[in-house]
Amino acid sequence: MAKVFSSNLGYPRIGEQREWKRALEKFWSGKISEKELLEETKAIRLEGLRKQKEKGIDLIPVGDFSLYDHVLDTSVTFGVIPKRFQEDDTRTQLETYFAIARGTHDAVASEMTKWFNTNYHYIVPEFNESKPSLKENRPLSFYKEAKEELGIEGKPVLLGPITFIKLGKGYEDKEFPSIVQEFLPLYIQVIKELKEAGVKWIQIDEPIFSTALTQEDLEQAEYVYETFAKEIPEINIIIQTYFESVDSYETIVNLPATAIGLDFVHGNSLDLLSKHGFPKDKILAAGVIDGRNVWRQNLNHQFGLLESIGNIVDKERIIVQASSSLIHVPVTTESEKTLDPVIKDALSFADEKLDEIALLAKGFGSGKEAILLEIEESVNAIEALNHSDYRKQTDANPAGSLNTDRKLPFKERISIQKEQLQLPLLPTTTIGSLPQTAEVRRERLKWRKGDITDQTYEEYIQSEIKKWIDIQEEIGLDVLVHGEFERTDMVEYFGEKLDGFLVTKFGWVQSYGSRCVRPPVIFGDVSFDKPMTVKESVYAQKLTEKKVKGMLTGPVTILNWSxxxxxxxxxxxxxxxxxxxxxEIEELEKNGIKIIQVDEPALREGLPLKVEKWNQYLQRAVNAFKLATASVQNSTQIHTHMCYSDFQDIFEAISALDADVISIETSRSHGELISTFEENTYDKEIGLGVYDIHSPRVPSKEEIKANVNRALQTIPVSQYWINPDCGLKTRQEAETIAALKNMVAAAKEIREVQLIGVQSK
Known part of the structure; x- marks a missing residue:
C-alpha cells in the first residue's frame, strides 16, 4: 500500500480558551512585560504543534502563528513599515508592530480589511514609503523552535509574493512587475536560509490565485516561481490556493513547484481536474476537509471524493489536507461539555478536522477497510442530526408571501421622516455599541453562572443604559443608542435568542487583532420565539426626549458570521x-421606536470570489434585507451600517437595499471611499465614519473636521450624517467620551458654517 501524506495548512492561534487574547491584552495594558508576553504565547503555539504531532499529521505548519495578523507579519518581516511609525526610535520592534495595527496618539493605524470572503481582518501593507529589506526570517525561527522543542520537522508557511503585493496599496506609481522585483530577492533569501537549515517542505500561500487574475498577474506568477525553481532547487515548495477553485487552472497547476494545493470543497476543482488533468511531475495537495465550517464530514463521501481525484492523479502523488487554514474554526469540541450529544457528535472543530484528515490519509493509503468503523461513525452522527427533531426539513419558504418594498419611495418618505424626527443639519450619532467595561463582563458572567438573579442583572443593565444616555445627552449627540450592554456580540446575542441556533461555550475564532468572536451554530430551522431587543430599547427611549435607535444585526451578517x-x-x-x-422590527415599531438600525457589516464580505456568482448573491442579500425591513411605516427611518471593503463593487446593491440612512466604516481609507461617490450618485442619506474606533487614539476636532469637509465636497450636506467608524464596544470609557466630544464639536462648527452659507444665498 502507498503512503499518503497528511498535511495541515494552519492552526488556530488563540488557544482553547483564548489564552492568546488575554496575554495580548495584558501586555497592551502594561500588566505583563514583552518577555512575559512572548513566553505565554510560545506555550500556546507549542501546544498547537504538539497536538498536530500527536494526531499524526505528517506536514505540520510552522510560521502560521501570529501575534496579530499574518499579513502584518509579512510586512514587518520585509521592512514594510509606514514612515509615521519609524520616527519614534524608543519603541521596540514589537511595539512598532502593534503600533502599525492599533495606531498611536499621533499616528493613524494602517488600514484593516477583510481577508478575502471571511470575517478575518488583515492589516493592509503600505508599499509607497520605504524600500523593502529582510528584517527577520520569522519562518526560520519558528522552524527551529518546533524542531528543537518538539522534534517536529515542520513545514514553514509564507504568504506568497503575488498575494502579498496584490493585497497591499501604495504602489500605484510603480508598475506591478517593478515591485515584484523589489521583493523577489528577499523571498529568495528567506527560502535559501530555510533550505540551508534543513527544511524539506515550504508552503507558500497564494489565495489570490483563486480570484480573477490579469495576464500581467499570471506572467509575474510564472516569473516568480520560475525564479524560485532556478535559484533554490531541491526544496519542495507547495503553492497553496484556497477559498475557491482557481480560474487560470492550466497556468497555475503548471507553475514550477513540487506541489499545488487546491480547494476541493469550495468551487469546481474536481471538474477542472477532470477536464484538464494534472501535471505528471507534481504532487496534488487536495483540500477535501472543509476548513471553514464546523460540521463533521461524511467520511464516506469525502473518501469517494479522494477516489475520484485518485482516478486522475496517482495515489502516491496526493496529499490529504483541509481546504484552508483552520484559523477560521474553533479549537476543539472537547471543551463543549453541555451540548446535546446529537449535535456535538455532528460537529468538527480544528482538532477534530485534524483527525478527519489523518483518517482519510490512512484509509486512502492503506485501503478503505482500514477506516470503515470511523466512516460508519461519521455517517451515523450526521444522519442522527438530520433525522432528529432539530431539523424539521420544512419545505415552505417563510418569505414567500411577504412584501419586500417600502410603501413609498425614498424621496417621498424621507420628507415625512424629517418632519417627524426634527433633526439638525449634519446629525450626529454612534453606530450602536458603547464601551463594555470589565465590570459589565463580570456582571454578565455572574448572571450566567446564576450568582445573581435575572432581576438584579436587568437592573444593572438598566443602570448602564441610563448612565450612557446621560453621557450622550451631555456630549450633545443628536440620535442616541442604548449601548448594547446586554449583548456579548452582535451575532452571538441573536443566536442565543432565536430557535434553530446554538451558542457554544468555547467556540471562539479570531476576527481581528485580539478580537475573538463566537459564531453561533445554525443547526435547524430558524424561528421567532419572543422579542429580543424591545425591552432595552424602550427603556432607553423613556429616559430621553431625543430619539434612540433600535439596534439589530441584519440577516446577511447573521448568516455570514454564523x-x-x-x-x-x-x-x-x-x-x-x-x-x-x-x-422583531415590527415589535420595535409598535413600541414607539422610530429609528431602527439593521447592521450589515458582512454584506461585502460574503461576496463570492468569482464574479459570475456575484449577481445571485447580491440579489438574494438585497431581497433578504428588504424582506426584514419593508413592513415598517414611512415615518420609521431604517438605518444600516457596513464595514468598508471595495465599496465600489457593491454600490448598486447598497442603494437597492433602500435603507434611509447608511453608515460606512471608512476612516482608515476615507479618501478612497469618497472617490466612489465622485463616480456614482447616491440619493439616500449617509454617514462616512469620521474616526477609527479600532485604535485607542483620540482624534482631534480638526482631524474630524477635515474628514467631514472632504466628504462634503462630494456628498450634499442635506444627506450627510456624522458618526464614528463602527461600534465602540471595545474602547475605553475615557477615550470614547473624549473622541465623541471632539466629533460633536466638529459637527457643530461645520454646521454653523453650512447654515451661514445657506442663509447668505
Whole structure:
C-alpha cells in the first residue's frame, strides 16, 4: 500500500480558551512585560504543534502563528513599515508592530480589511514609503523552535509574493512587475536560509490565485516561481490556493513547484481536474476537509471524493489536507461539555478536522477497510442530526408571501421622516455599541453562572443604559443608542435568542487583532420565539426626549458570521433569518421606536470570489434585507451600517437595499471611499465614519473636521450624517467620551458654517 501524506495548512492561534487574547491584552495594558508576553504565547503555539504531532499529521505548519495578523507579519518581516511609525526610535520592534495595527496618539493605524470572503481582518501593507529589506526570517525561527522543542520537522508557511503585493496599496506609481522585483530577492533569501537549515517542505500561500487574475498577474506568477525553481532547487515548495477553485487552472497547476494545493470543497476543482488533468511531475495537495465550517464530514463521501481525484492523479502523488487554514474554526469540541450529544457528535472543530484528515490519509493509503468503523461513525452522527427533531426539513419558504418594498419611495418618505424626527443639519450619532467595561463582563458572567438573579442583572443593565444616555445627552449627540450592554456580540446575542441556533461555550475564532468572536451554530430551522431587543430599547427611549435607535444585526451578517447548517441552501437559511427579523422590527415599531438600525457589516464580505456568482448573491442579500425591513411605516427611518471593503463593487446593491440612512466604516481609507461617490450618485442619506474606533487614539476636532469637509465636497450636506467608524464596544470609557466630544464639536462648527452659507444665498 502507498503512503499518503497528511498535511495541515494552519492552526488556530488563540488557544482553547483564548489564552492568546488575554496575554495580548495584558501586555497592551502594561500588566505583563514583552518577555512575559512572548513566553505565554510560545506555550500556546507549542501546544498547537504538539497536538498536530500527536494526531499524526505528517506536514505540520510552522510560521502560521501570529501575534496579530499574518499579513502584518509579512510586512514587518520585509521592512514594510509606514514612515509615521519609524520616527519614534524608543519603541521596540514589537511595539512598532502593534503600533502599525492599533495606531498611536499621533499616528493613524494602517488600514484593516477583510481577508478575502471571511470575517478575518488583515492589516493592509503600505508599499509607497520605504524600500523593502529582510528584517527577520520569522519562518526560520519558528522552524527551529518546533524542531528543537518538539522534534517536529515542520513545514514553514509564507504568504506568497503575488498575494502579498496584490493585497497591499501604495504602489500605484510603480508598475506591478517593478515591485515584484523589489521583493523577489528577499523571498529568495528567506527560502535559501530555510533550505540551508534543513527544511524539506515550504508552503507558500497564494489565495489570490483563486480570484480573477490579469495576464500581467499570471506572467509575474510564472516569473516568480520560475525564479524560485532556478535559484533554490531541491526544496519542495507547495503553492497553496484556497477559498475557491482557481480560474487560470492550466497556468497555475503548471507553475514550477513540487506541489499545488487546491480547494476541493469550495468551487469546481474536481471538474477542472477532470477536464484538464494534472501535471505528471507534481504532487496534488487536495483540500477535501472543509476548513471553514464546523460540521463533521461524511467520511464516506469525502473518501469517494479522494477516489475520484485518485482516478486522475496517482495515489502516491496526493496529499490529504483541509481546504484552508483552520484559523477560521474553533479549537476543539472537547471543551463543549453541555451540548446535546446529537449535535456535538455532528460537529468538527480544528482538532477534530485534524483527525478527519489523518483518517482519510490512512484509509486512502492503506485501503478503505482500514477506516470503515470511523466512516460508519461519521455517517451515523450526521444522519442522527438530520433525522432528529432539530431539523424539521420544512419545505415552505417563510418569505414567500411577504412584501419586500417600502410603501413609498425614498424621496417621498424621507420628507415625512424629517418632519417627524426634527433633526439638525449634519446629525450626529454612534453606530450602536458603547464601551463594555470589565465590570459589565463580570456582571454578565455572574448572571450566567446564576450568582445573581435575572432581576438584579436587568437592573444593572438598566443602570448602564441610563448612565450612557446621560453621557450622550451631555456630549450633545443628536440620535442616541442604548449601548448594547446586554449583548456579548452582535451575532452571538441573536443566536442565543432565536430557535434553530446554538451558542457554544468555547467556540471562539479570531476576527481581528485580539478580537475573538463566537459564531453561533445554525443547526435547524430558524424561528421567532419572543422579542429580543424591545425591552432595552424602550427603556432607553423613556429616559430621553431625543430619539434612540433600535439596534439589530441584519440577516446577511447573521448568516455570514454564523456556522451555517450544510444540509439545505444557505439562501433558504438567509430567508428564514430575514423573516424572523421582520417580526422583531415590527415589535420595535409598535413600541414607539422610530429609528431602527439593521447592521450589515458582512454584506461585502460574503461576496463570492468569482464574479459570475456575484449577481445571485447580491440579489438574494438585497431581497433578504428588504424582506426584514419593508413592513415598517414611512415615518420609521431604517438605518444600516457596513464595514468598508471595495465599496465600489457593491454600490448598486447598497442603494437597492433602500435603507434611509447608511453608515460606512471608512476612516482608515476615507479618501478612497469618497472617490466612489465622485463616480456614482447616491440619493439616500449617509454617514462616512469620521474616526477609527479600532485604535485607542483620540482624534482631534480638526482631524474630524477635515474628514467631514472632504466628504462634503462630494456628498450634499442635506444627506450627510456624522458618526464614528463602527461600534465602540471595545474602547475605553475615557477615550470614547473624549473622541465623541471632539466629533460633536466638529459637527457643530461645520454646521454653523453650512447654515451661514445657506442663509447668505
Amino acid at each position: 456556522f451555517v447548517r450544510d444540509d439545505i441552501s444557505r439562501f433558504d437559511v438567509l430567508d428564514q433569518i430575514a423573516a424572523v427579523l421582520r417580526l
